Amino acid sequence: MPAALPHPQEKQIFIVPRWAGAPHDDWYPWLGEQLRAVAQEDGHAYNVHTLAMPAWDLPVIERAVDYLMTILPPEKIGPDVYLVGHSVGCLAILHYLARLAEQHPEAQPVGGVLCVAGWFSVDSPWQDILNWMDAPINYEAARRLIPEDKLIVLLSDDDPYTSGYQDNERLWVERLRSRVSILPGRQHFSAQLDPDVRDAVRDLAGALSPMASY
Secondary structure (H helix, E strand, O other): OOOOOOOOEEEEEEEEOOOOOOOOOOOHHHHHHHHHHOHHHHOEEEEEEEOOOOOOOOOOHHHHHHHHHHHOOHHHOOOOEEEEEEOHHHHHHHHHHHHHHHHOOOOOOOOEEEEEOOOOOOOOOOHHHHHHHHOOOOHHHHHHOOOOOOEEEEEEOOOOOOOOHHHHHHHHHHHHOOEEEEEOOOOOOOOOOOHHHHHHHHHHOOOOOOOOOO
16 A cells, blocks of 8 residues: 655745735735645645734734734744735734744744835825834844744835835845845735745745745
């Protein structure tokens, strides 16, 4: 009788949407479909969860972090958990990881983090965005829960909200030792499909060789 095939390792992917984003928006449903399609090739089973963040039409840091702590308490964090943030979702992830590291020093690192169109400042902020821009983050605490080469950031050279993408790139590298790729013509990465986002997740999961750019 032939030996049973090993069960594929399940990777848990959690997507934190952009400002006012919902699970059915942008590339979120497409990403789940694409990862399921390559699961056998990659040797992983991908389980994608796009989070319906609370009151996300007007995101509030404390409420977002409280929700993420509920969905992903320290006992559910580990090397098969991957966090994908889009726009303000990237900051929500950093605030969450910082609090997790500070309050639960026993927490394991996640498998990796992908930040898509992540910003530290925007061109024309209003007060609700200033609340996010001005809030301090313990970057070193957050970074303790991300393996050294497993923080990928994708930025666009024509993002309508952050014309200073070079400054954002510098800050991602200085503050968090991130692997940053600047992609041409992606605006705010709000299309319904984006192969570079898919391949960045696969890279984090170890299915692709690390790439210099996407």
